[in-house]
Amino acid sequence: MAASLRLTGSLVPDGPARFDPRRDLRAVVDLLRLGFGRDLAPQDLRWLDGLSRISGASLTLQSMANGLPGAGEATGQVYYHDGQLVGNVSAFRCGRDVWVVANVVTHPAWRGQGIASRLMRLAIQDLGRRGAHQLQLQVRADNLAAQKVYASLGFWRMNSAVALRLPAHSLGRRTFQTLGAGQLLRPFHRRRDRRAVQALLDRAGELDRGGPTSQLVQALDMGVMEGLDDWMSGRRRRTMVVDSSTGPLAIGTLLNQGRIGPHRLEMAADPDWTGRVEGALLDGLLSLVATVPAQDIEAEVDARAGGPLASLLWAGFRRSRTLDRLALDL
Numbered sequence: 204m205a206a207s208l209r210l211t212g213s214l215v216p217d218g219p220a221r222f223d224p225r226r227d228l229r230a231v232v233d234l235l236r237l238g239f240g241r242d243l244a245p246q247d248l249r250w251l252d253g254l255s256r257i258s259g260a261s262l263t264l265q266s267m268a269n270g271l272p273g274a275g276e277a278t279g280q281v282y283y284h285d286g287q288l289v290g291n292v293s294a295f296r297c298g299r300d301v302w303v304v305a306n307v308v309t310h311p312a313w314r315g316q317g318i319a320s321r322l323m324r325l326a327i328q329d330l331g332r333r334g335a336h337q338l339q340l341q342v343r344a345d346n347l348a349a350q351k352v353y354a355s356l357g358f359w360r361m362n363s364a365v366a367l368r369l370p371a372h373s374l375g376r377r378t379f380q381t382l383g384a385g386q387l388l389r390p391f392h393r394r395r396d397r398r399a400v401q402a403l404l405d406r407a408g409e410l411d412r413g414g415p416t417s418q419l420v421q422a423l424d425m426g427v428m429e430g431l432d433d434w435m436s437g438r439r440r441r442t443m444v445v446d447s448s449t450g451p452l453a454i455g456t457l458l459n460q461g462r463i464g465p466h467r468l469e470m471a472a473d474p475d476w477t478g479r480v481e482g483a484l485l486d487g488l489l490s491l492v493a494t495v496p497a498q499d500i501e502a503e504v505d506a507r508a509g510g511p512l513a514s515l516l517w518a519g520f521r522r523s524r525t526l527d528r529l530a531l532d533l
């Protein structure tokens with residue numbers, strides 16, 4: 204693996220350079236494998252295998268936007284030493300002036316020498332020039348090295364999300380929660396529900412939880428183009444709401460990413476109703492899983508959201524990690 208991190212000939216100068224997919228993509232894939240090591244989940248490894256087979260016209264940084272459905276324009280910074288790739292930072296536009304930073308990695312033999320900090324500073328300058336007003340990223344709460352890099356650059360913590368996982372072929376234990384009089388579970392209608400659901404997400408703290416990375420926030424903006432993008436990429440998403448005479452009380456999305464997997468599930472509830480409606484919503488979302496290819500289901504909920512978390516644990520989901528969502532305002 205290490206051999207493919209090295210480029211033959213002097214194609215790049217030592218130090219930082221803007222990511223060039225034709226030159227760098229394969230080496231970046233190997234660096235991600237090496238740098239993230241055992242932190243990579245099986246689907247991450249499948250994604251990296253897929254990336255290393257990409258060639259020709261499809262060789263773009265965009266192909267790396269795994270886990271960021273709806274991501275638009277992409278860019279990145281790499282760092283070479285003596286023809287060897289030793290550092291990488293990628294960034295994806297998600298929304299008009301918000302970019303998500305991902306794939307931050309330094310070769311294990313080159314850590315602690317300021318490479319990640321330098322690449323991040325270059326990325327921040329570059330994205331500022333491209334009109335970014337905010338950068339967002341997710342980092343494990345226990346990743347002290349990365350936390351230190353981001354804190355020193357001025358990133359602040361928007362909040363934390365708990366990631367949970369339900370293995371493929373497990374249908375999840377039903378909560379059998381019954382909804383109250385006048386409440387019903389139904390599909391989300393973007394045009395009709397958008398305004399009320401936006402207010403609900405605001406009350407639930409979901410809007411400041413990291414808009415672009417939230418499938419629930421994305422559901423608000425899913426138009427024809429985004430639907431087409433999903434379809435072309437083999438993704439299907441179903442969003443449901445628990446409705447009542449006073450408006451929606453909870454919303455949940457199940458994103459089926461086809462063979463890339465895993466499915467992704469997110470839920471948020473009105474703070475006044477939390478604990479009383481998510482069970483029924485989760486039962487509804489899990490019943491959709493029976494109709495799609497078997498994959499693990501990864502759920503992500505606000506760490507403060509007791510109701511959604513309790514219903515996921517009841518259904519058989521297991522906590523996998525706590526992720527901090529950080530932002531930098533430019």
Ligand SMILES: CC(C)(COP(=O)(O)OP(=O)(O)OC[C@H]1O[C@@H](n2cnc3c(N)ncnc32)[C@H](O)[C@@H]1OP(=O)(O)O)[C@@H](O)C(=O)NCCC(=O)NCCS
Binds near residue numbers: 310321346
């Ligand atoms: C996180 C990572 C990218 C940092 O890369 P790096 O090039 O070593 O970072 P830098 O040298 O720029 O370090 C910046 C600061 O973090 C500190 N730091 C680096 N590694 C550290 C560690 N293991 N523990 C504590 N602090 C650490 C440095 O001392 C430096 O602080 P200082 O300026 O006060 O001295 C690297 O450890 C890595 O690739 N980790 C695995 C992949 C990963 O977790 N990526 C982040 C995903 S969100």
